[in-house]
Amino acid sequence: MEIVFVRHGEGEHTLSIPHSYHVADPGLTELGMEQAGRLREELPLSENDAVIVSPTRRTLQTAQIWCEGSNAIRFVHPTIGPRQNPLRYDFTTLRCDETMELRRIAELYSEFLTPADVPDYIWIQGINTVPVLLFEKFAGQFLAWIRQLGKHKVYIVTHDGTIASYLQYLNGSGQSRHPVPGEAGWIPLSV
Template identity: 45%
Template sequence: MDLVFIRHGQGEHTLDIPKSLQIKDPPLTAKGEKQAKLLRNQFPLTNDDILIISPTRRTLQTAFMWSENIDCRKIVSPLVSPRIFPIIPDKNTLPCDKIIDLEIIQNDFPTFEIDTNVPLDLWSANCKIRLDTV
């Protein structure tokens, strides 16, 4: 079994740091979309593969473009979201790293599965993950 970690293609939140880190729900840039499509050649997927995807638009878009026309499992989970960094329980996540609502994920990415093995409150945009919950 191979385990491959892919972050995401270039996102709008990286274009004018630190100001752009305040963008909520940043999508991929045109360059990021090309990068996501290049993954098809660099790391080709099969129907037997499983993607675990962070619930941010840029990661969902990356997974969608990478796995286009491949019937692999695509599972969206808050346990791999950027909210786990920094690991300081009383700190807030940057606006660009807040997870998007379940309804938006289900609407915009209907072929993706939602991880139902995690507590529902982890899907809350206001939830702060603590070390002992992961």
């Protein structure tokens, strides 16, 4: 199976750093929407693919634009939500990295399915500040779940810190061999 980590397009929370990190529920900028549209040409999707998305507006918008006109199956999953990297134990989740409630996701992004076996506390807590051992448990469960989908290619639309954390987990050394992609960039891995 091939996993392709895709970073969301340019978000509104990146326009006036550090002040913009306190913006709640940031979406994509005009450039971010264009970047997401280009993914249709650069990474064309088919019914043999799965697209799994972090529960934030900017990632859901990226995937929604990219998936338009395709038959790829689509999911939203909390264990690929925003994650700080490197992890700081004195840190709290920034407003821009708070995840959307399931009810709101269902209202605004009804084409995205939610896995039935994810406990409510993960949807509520997210993975942004969880300790490494708990993140590794969630990451292992998530990777086992995507294997069960039986897809040749699984695209994961998420955030730079989350991509870095998963790359470190998959590498097994706490360090990533790959640089994290820029906005609407991607990195493929065979697992």
